[in-house]
Amino acid sequence: MSKIIVLMGAPGAGKGTQARLLKEHLDTTQISTGDILRGRAQEQDALADEIRAVQASGKLASDDLVMRVVEERTAREDSANGYVLDGFPRTMAQAKMLEKLAAEQGHKIVAIVIDVPFELLEKRATGRLSCPVCGEIYNIRTKPPKNDKRCDFHPDVELVQRVDDSAEKVKIRLETYSEQTKPLIDYYDSAGRLHRIDGTKKREEIHKEIEGIIR
Numbered sequence: 585m586s587k588i589i590v591l592m593g594a595p596g597a598g599k600g601t602q603a604r605l606l607k608e609h610l611d612t613t614q615i616s617t618g619d620i621l622r623g624r625a626q627e628q629d630a631l632a633d634e635i636r637a638v639q640a641s642g643k644l645a646s647d648d649l650v651m652r653v654v655e656e657r658t659a660r661e662d663s664a665n666g667y668v669l670d671g672f673p674r675t676m677a678q679a680k681m682l683e684k685l686a687a688e689q690g691h692k693i694v695a696i697v698i699d700v701p702f703e704l705l706e707k708r709a710t711g712r713l714s715c716p717v718c719g720e721i722y723n724i725r726t727k728p729p730k731n732d733k734r735c736d737f738h739p740d741v742e743l744v745q746r747v748d749d750s751a752e753k754v755k756i757r758l759e760t761y762s763e764q765t766k767p768l769i770d771y772y773d774s775a776g777r778l779h780r781i782d783g784t785k786k787r788e789e790i791h792k793e794i795e796g797i798i799r
């Protein structure tokens with residue numbers, strides 16, 4: 585039986601990196617709901633009109649709308665042997681809809697959460713600095729600039745902390761993630777489908793673990 589992988593992890597936990605490694609090494613089909621909604625909105629039909637209307641209103645896409653887009657996307661040939669979902673499901677209603685879809689498609693759902701303590705995520709995120717000229721990103725702890733707070737490529741330019749990364753904003757982002765995701769994690773856990781991965785390990789090790797779960 586092929587698998588649907590639900591990949592979860594807090595902002596900064598390395599979900600994006602792991603998704604990329606999976607694509608490179610396993611050639612998995614990856615489905616990011618954000619990307620497909622944006623792409624789908626460019627087309628010319630009733631569904632695209634509906635997505636554009638939601639986007640214009642600034643509201644979040646409804647569970648039903650997201651589900652229809654996922655259903656359409658995963659009906660393609662490249663998803664026949666399973667796929668990796670990123671950013672979906674976000675709600676319990678979506679999780680229930682995904683159960684139905686998985687049964688129809690003959691796939692088994694496996695949820696993977698990359699666990700990193702929030703304290704560490706806060707440290708990681710708030711240590712980020714970027715060059716306002718070239719956009720190069722540094723990290724005080726993991727990738728410091730050669731000269732104190734100055735870009736390696738632009739020694740005259742002082743690095744700035746990304747506005748988005750201020751401690752307060754990072755906290756809010758993590759709390760929002762936690763509130764949204766906790767019910768889903770509990771759900772997959774009680775269904776015996778949850779794999780927790782220690783996200784403080786090296787990214788290659790994390791990748792190997794995920795690979796092991798998928799195969």
Ligand SMILES: [Zn+2]
Pocket residue numbers: 715716717718719720735736737738741
């Ligand atoms: Zn620079």
